[in-house]
Amino acid sequence: MSAQLYELFIAPFSEFVFMQRALWGIIVLSISATPVGVFLTLRRMSLTGDAMAHAILPGAAIGFLISGLSVTAMTIGGIVAGCVVAVLAGMVARHSNAEEDSSLAAFYLLSLAIGVLIISSNGSNVDLLHVLFGSTLALNDDALILLTVIATISISALAILYRPLVMECVDPHFFKTISKLSPVAHYGFLLLVVLNLVAGFHALGTLMAVGLMVLPAAIARFWSNRLGGMLLVAFITAIISGYFGLFLSYHASLATSPAIVLVLGILYIVSLIFGRQGGLLFKNNS
Numbered sequence: 001m002s003a004q005l006y007e008l009f010i011a012p013f014s015e016f017v018f019m020q021r022a023l024w025g026i027i028v029l030s031i032s033a034t035p036v037g038v039f040l041t042l043r044r045m046s047l048t049g050d051a052m053a054h055a056i057l058p059g060a061a062i063g064f065l066i067s068g069l070s071v072t073a074m075t076i077g078g079i080v081a082g083c084v085v086a087v088l089a090g091m092v093a094r095h096s097n098a099e100e101d102s103s104l105a106a107f108y109l110l111s112l113a114i115g116v117l118i119i120s121s122n123g124s125n126v127d128l129l130h131v132l133f134g135s136t137l138a139l140n141d142d143a144l145i146l147l148t149v150i151a152t153i154s155i156s157a158l159a160i161l162y163r164p165l166v167m168e169c170v171d172p173h174f175f176k177t178i179s180k181l182s183p184v185a186h187y188g189f190l191l192l193v194v195l196n197l198v199a200g201f202h203a204l205g206t207l208m209a210v211g212l213m214v215l216p217a218a219i220a221r222f223w224s225n226r227l228g229g230m231l232l233v234a235f236i237t238a239i240i241s242g243y244f245g246l247f248l249s250y251h252a253s254l255a256t257s258p259a260i261v262l263v264l265g266i267l268y269i270v271s272l273i274f275g276r277q278g279g280l281l282f283k284n285n286s
Contacts, residue, residue, distance in 0.1 A: 008251075009247070012246075012247070012250045012251075013246075018137050018138065018139075019137070019246060019250065021139045021140075021144060022136045022137050022139060022203075022246055022256065023242065023243065023246060024139075024144060025136065025139045025143070025144055025147055025203045026136070026203065026212075026238070026239070026242030026243075026245075026246070026260070027239060027242070028144070028147045028148050028151045029147055029151070029196075029199055029200055029203055029204075029212060029238075030212065030216075030235055030238035030239055030242060031151050031155065031235065032150060032151035032154035032155060032196050032199065033154075033196040033199070033200060033212055033213045033238070034212075034213070034216045034217065034231070034234040034235045034237075034238045035154075035155070035158055035231055035234070035235075036154065036158070036189075036192050036193055036196050036213060037049070037212075037213035037214050037215075037216060037217035037234060038217040038220065038227070038230050038231055038234050039158075039165050039169065039189065040193065040213065040214060040217065041214065041217040041218060041221060042169040042227075043168060043169050043172075046214045046217075046218070048193070049193055049197070049210045049213055049214050050108075050210050050214070051085075051107075051108035052082055052085070052086065052108070052190075052193050052194055052197055052210075053197050053200075053201075053209050053210040054108040054109070054111055054112040054115075055081060055082050055085035055086070055107060055108045055111045055112075055194075056077075056078035056079070056081050056082040056111075056194065056197055056198055056201060057078075057081070057111055057112055057114075057115030057116070058077075058081050058111050058114045058115040058118065059074075059076075059077030059078045059079070059080050059081025059082070059084075060074045060075075060077050060078040060081070060115070060198075060201060061077070061114075061115045061116075061118040061119045062077045062081075062118065063075070063076060063077030063078070064077075064119065065118065071140075071142040071143050071146055071202060072142070074201075074202070075146060075198055075202070078194075078197075078198040078201060079194055079195065079198055081111065082193075082194035082197065082198065083190075083191065083194055085107045085108065085111055086187075086190045086191075086193075086194065087187075088107055136203050136204060136246070136249075136256040136257055136260075137246075137249070137256055139202070139203060143202045143203070146199065146202065147199050147202070147203065150195050150196065150198070150199040151199070153195065154192055154195060154196055157188065157192055158192065161184075161185050161188055161189065164179070164181045164182070164184070164185035165185055165189060166227070167179070167185075168182065168185050168186065168189075193213075196209075196213060197209050197210065197213070200212055200213065203257075204257040204260065204261075205257055208257040208258065208260070208261050211260070211261040211264060212238055212241075212242075212260065212261075212264070215237075215241075215261070215264040215265065215267075215268055216233075216234035216235070216237040216238040216241070216264065217230070217234050218268055219233065219234065219237050219264070219267055219268050219271045219275075220232075220233035220234040220237065221275075221277065221278070222271040222272060222275025222276070222277050222278055222279050223271065223275055223276060223277060224277060225277050237264070237267055238264075240263075240267070241260055241261075241263040241264045241267060242260055244263045245257075245259040245260030245261075245262070245263045245264075246259075246260070248262075248263070
């Protein structure tokens, strides 16, 4: 019995280096992306994360055209494109009658269309699928180093911006009146979103990267009403989902990125029903 359990749950990760690399990539990405996702959720900016995930596509596509599947070129392109879209959307919202969410939606739809056109017209369908859905099982040393560097930068920046970000979550308008750090926290946070989406893009692709950022945070809301508790639950949820997503991918021959997001979706539904903080069963009983 123990041998069968070992073969089922542990052997794929102990015997195959590509599975070890994939699991390490998910762990590192979870360390940096889930705290950002929690703050996105608390600031009611979850759809902003989705918009930014699409916004990085043209830059990554241009990097792909210049250097192929180069981690460095696609990373630089994605960061530049994401930052440009974030700044443009903020400027349009501040200097016109357009709301920031509508301007973000307009720019991200334009970015998505441009990115898909660039790749589809100059590459193959395989290239397009690689960019959109990632290559979790093919993470190389360069990609893992990139994920680790971005996680280090992200956690360090969050430690510095922690209090301003908490104030932004509680009352952003009041925080603007008492501190000059409000725009620093806002745009610094958007930069962290872009960095983590670019990191997630290499592992999960643009269409799935936001899932590992937002869904664990959404799940955590059903289990804790404290920020520390939410951060912990989100991280644990991301790790569990990453492991079982890889597990399903290996044993059932499923695409890895969708399998991970599918596990997250199942955990979200379970939390929606049984969660102690606003779950349907506890809400109906109260």
